[in-house]
Amino acid sequence: MxxxxxxxxxxxxxxxxxxxxxxxxxxxxxxxxxxxxxxxxxxxxxxxxxxxxxxxxxxxxxxxxVIDRAQALVFAGNHGVCAQGISQFPQEVTVQMVANFHSGGAAINQLCRAAGAQLDVIEIDLDKPTADFTQAAAMTEAECLDAINRGAAAVDPAADVLIVGEMGIGNTTIAAALAAGICGGAGADWVGMGTGVNPEGVARKAAAVDAGLARHAGLDPMGTLAALGGREEAAMAGAVLAARAHRILVILDGFVCTAAVAPLHAADPRLLDHCIVGHVSAEPGHRRLLATLGKKPVLDLGMRLGEASGAAVALLVLRAALECxxxxxxxxxxxxxxx
Structure with a gap:
């Protein structure tokens, strides 16, 4: 550069x-x-x-x-669209799960230890959820830029490989909205059960996505990220861009992570040329999104946890490939x- x-x-x-x-x-x-x-x-x-x-x-x-240093970045954020009843868990769970990450009790802690990755958890303004995108843009440009730049700053320039993931109650709805905003379709084409909502909850998710799409139609890809995304999604996008600047291979996680970088692909497909997708999520929209992005997942294990868990398992596969x-x-x- x-x-x-x-x-x-x-x-x-x-x-x-x-x-x-x-x-x-x-x-x-x-x-x-x-x-x-x-x-x-x-x-x-x-x-x-x-x-x-x-x-x-x-x-x-x-x-x-070779992999001398692997970094795992998990970003956490909260979402105003939760006011639409799209999750069975309150947003306080985001804070509680971040504490679990820091104390070493989550799945991603165990998987990073097995895969030999340094885990860094970055919570972004958990006390300040984004706006409800059915009523207004989730983030202003300044807020979106701040999250992108915070994600970029979290990347270790000395890493050989980076895995990225997220935590945030409501963010499978965010992922569905971003996927629909970038790739087209209606909410029902992209939403899934997330953390386990019932059919009525899935219908509320689809309705929220449709309302967001109607309110924020006609935006460019990064405008769509600001209007429909969340801080952790913007931070993941920033981390992916910074990894490119440092010539670091990226292993993307599941549906939320892939949706977070879909605006980058829409802005210029070359921006994801340094990325592998670690796995295909059980969330129904992920396979469709991967087809749109032209990305082939490493694994198909029926996982839908988030937290960079699928990417961490794929890191084990990458290590095996390099050993050979x-x-x-x-x-x-x-x-x-x-x-």
Whole structure:
């Protein structure tokens, strides 16, 4: 980079970032692909493991990428649209779960320990929920920018890989609204049961999304993030952009996380060229959203927890892929005929 990118000064800057941030190195991807062809296995026989290594080689700028440092970022925020009865849990649960993260008692704590990732939990103004997007824009541009820049600032420049996730009561409704706002369709096309709401709750979620779409139609992608999103979604988008600036591979989590970066893809699809999707969520909108973004998930385990939990499991798969790439013998080294 020839000039500092962060903090961003306007949402309009996002559409220019693909030309200002380092792009994946196709030469290094090809070098990794060449090495894969020399290893003691049939070509392509490790499937997506090989694809993951090639992308990491391109992002990190080396044919033999390694993970010396993995960072997990979980952002937490609260949402005004909860006033519409779209969650079975009160927003106080967000605060309580953040405390659980800090004390080490959540699923993501255990998964990060297993995957070898440093977990950082960033709560963003939990005492100040966003506005109810059925009545007004969830965030002003200044509020959205603040969350984006806070997410960017949380990224460790020394990390080799970043996994991102969230916590926030009501944020599957936020994800559905963002997905519909970016990709089209109605609320009923995107909402799911979230934390376990009944059919009447799902209907309230769809109605809230439809009301938000009607109120905030015609906005550009980043305007849609501000109008329909939440602080933790904006922070995840900022972290993904900062990871690109530092040439860090990103493993995205489930529906909420993917919806959070959908506005980046809509602003310029190249902005997600350094990202892998860790898993496909059981939330019904996620598979459809991945198809729209052209992303293939690493895992399909029926998970819908959030917290970067699916991304953390995918990090274990990435570590396995790199062990094979860097540790296997070539045909020549092993004295095995390749033909």
């Amino acid at each position: 020839t000039e500092p990118v962060f903090p961003l000064r306007s949402l309009a800057e996002v559409a220019t970032l693909a030309d200002r941030l380092p792009a994946p190195d196709a030469t290094m991807a090809e070098a990794a692909r060449t090495r894969q062809a020399q290893l003691t296995k049939p070509q392509g026989s490790l499937g997506m493991l090989e694809e993951m290594v090639e992308l990491m080689a391109a992002v990190r700028g080396t044919a033999r990428p 790439h860097n540790g296997m013998a070539t045909f020549g080294e092993a004295g095995v005929s390749s033909a």
